[in-house]
Amino acid sequence: MALFAANDGTNGNELWKSDGTLAGTVLLKDINAGSASSNPNGFTSVTTFCTDGVIFGATTAANGLEPWRTGGTTLTTKLIQDIRSGATGSMSSPASFVADGLNIIFTANNGSTGSEPFILKTWIFDETAPTVTCPSGTTASADASCQSSIPDYCVLSTAADNCNVVTRAQSPAIGATASLGANPISVTITDENGNSASCSATFTVVDTTAPSVTAPAAITQNTDSGLCYATVSLGSPSTSDNCSITSTSNNAPATFPVAATTVIWTVIDGSGNSSTATQLVTISDAAIPSITAPSAVTEEADVGACFKTAPTLGSPTTGDNCGVATTASNVGPTRAVGTHTIPWTVTDIHGNSNTAT
Numbered sequence: 001m002a003l004f005a006a007n008d009g010t011n012g013n014e015l016w017k018s019d020g021t022l023a024g025t026v027l028l029k030d031i032n033a034g035s036a037s038s039n040p041n042g043f044t045s046v047t048t049f050c051t052d053g054v055i056f057g058a059t060t061a062a063n064g065l066e067p068w069r070t071g072g073t074t075l076t077t078k079l080i081q082d083i084r085s086g087a088t089g090s091m092s093s094p095a096s097f098v099a100d101g102l103n104i105i106f107t108a109n110n111g112s113t114g115s116e117p118f119i120l121k122t123w124i125f126d127e128t129a130p131t132v133t134c135p136s137g138t139t140a141s142a143d144a145s146c147q148s149s150i151p152d153y154c155v156l157s158t159a160a161d162n163c164n165v166v167t168r169a170q171s172p173a174i175g176a177t178a179s180l181g182a183n184p185i186s187v188t189i190t191d192e193n194g195n196s197a198s199c200s201a202t203f204t205v206v207d208t209t210a211p212s213v214t215a216p217a218a219i220t221q222n223t224d225s226g227l228c229y230a231t232v233s234l235g236s237p238s239t240s241d242n243c244s245i246t247s248t249s250n251n252a253p254a255t256f257p258v259a260a261t262t263v264i265w266t267v268i269d270g271s272g273n274s275s276t277a278t279q280l281v282t283i284s285d286a287a288i289p290s291i292t293a294p295s296a297v298t299e300e301a302d303v304g305a306c307f308k309t310a311p312t313l314g315s316p317t318t319g320d321n322c323g324v325a326t327t328a329s330n331v332g333p334t335r336a337v338g339t340h341t342i343p344w345t346v347t348d349i350h351g352n353s354n355t356a357t
C-alpha cells in the first residue's frame with residue numbers, strides 16, 4: 001500500500017493511497033476538510049513486531065502543520081499531537097522523521113524551545129484491542145465474619161495483545177470484602193496505546209461452617225400432680241453461626257413419661273448446615289399410691305377352737321397416678337382370738353408403697 005499526496009481538484013492536496021490498481025487508488029482522508037489542502041508530506045514507514053503504520057506531517061485549519069499518523073484506513077488516520085498548540089500559524093512543522101521498531105524521532109517546534117528533537121513510541125500504531133478471559137465459578141468459604149476477600153482476578157484472568165498488555169485492573173480491588181453469595185468482578189486490561197478490553201466474573205462466597213449449639217442443662221423432675229407424666233420447660237439452647245441461623249428446634253414430646261428421655265436439639269444455618277446437641281430429661285414418679293384399709297371386721301372363732309381360719313378381711317381401696325402393682329396384707333391362714341391390727345401395703349408400678357391398717 002503506497003501513500004502519496006494528490007489534488008483531485010475538489011478536496012485540495014490530500015492524502016491518497018494506492019494498491020497499484022486504478023480501482024484501488026483512492027482518497028484516504030480529506031484531512032483539511034473541503035477544498036483547502038493538508039499538504040501531507042514526509043511519509044515515513046514504521047514497522048514493529050506487532051503493527052505497522054506511516055507517520056507524516058499535515059496541515060489543518062484547526063491545528064496548523066502537525067505530526068499525523070495512519071494505519072492505512074480513514075479511522076486510523078489521526079493527528080498525533082498538536083505540538084505547537086493552536087490553529088493555522090501555530091505549527092510545529094514536524095520534519096526529518098526517522099523510525100526503528102521502537103521509536104520515532106523527528107524535529108518539531110513547540111513554540112517555546114525552538115526546533116528540537118521529539119520522540120514517540122511506535123506503539124501509537126497499535127489499534128488492536130487486547131483480549132481477556134475471566135475465570136468462571138470461583139468460590140471460597142465464608143470466614144468467621146461471614147465474609148471473604150476478593151482474589152486477584154488479574155492473575156486468574158488470561159490476557160493477550162498483539163503488542164503489549166500494560167495494565168490490568170479489577171473492580172472491586174484485590175482484598176476487598178466479599179459478602180456471602182455472588183460478588184460480580186470486572187477485569188479491564190489496557191495495552192500501551194490505551195486500547196482496552198474487559199471481562200466479567202463472579203466470586204461466590206459460600207457458608208460451609210456448621211452452626212454451634214449447646215443444649216440447655218439436663219432436667220430432673222417429678223410427675224405432674226395426679227398424673228403419670230410431666231410437663232417440662234426445657235429452657236433455650238445457646239446457638240451461634242458465622243452467618244445466620246434459620247431454625248432452632250427439638251424433638252421433645254408434648255409431655256414426658258416416667259423415664260429418661262433424650263431430647264435432640266437441631267440448629268440450621270442459612271446455608272443448610274446443621275448441628276445437634278442432646279438434653280437429658282429424667283422424670284420420676286414420686287407420688288405414693290393411696291390406700292384405705294377395709295372396715296374393721298369382727299368374726300367368731302372356729303367352732304371348738306380358739307382361732308379363726310381364713311378370716312374374711314375384705315379388700316382395701318387403692319389408687320395411684322401411674323398404676324398399682326400389688327396390694328397385700330400379712331394376714332396368715334389363721335388368727336387367734338383377740339384384736340388384730342392388719343397392715344395393708346400397696347405398691348405402685350414404680351416401687352412406691354403405702355400402708356394402711
Ligand SMILES: [Ca+2]
Nearest residue numbers: 011032034036
Ligand atoms: Ca482538503
Ligand SMILES: [Ca+2]
Nearest residue numbers: 063084086090
Ligand atoms: Ca498547532
Ligand SMILES: [Ca+2]
Nearest residue numbers: 126128161191
Ligand atoms: Ca493492542
Ligand SMILES: [Ca+2]
Nearest residue numbers: 207209242269
Ligand atoms: Ca454457617
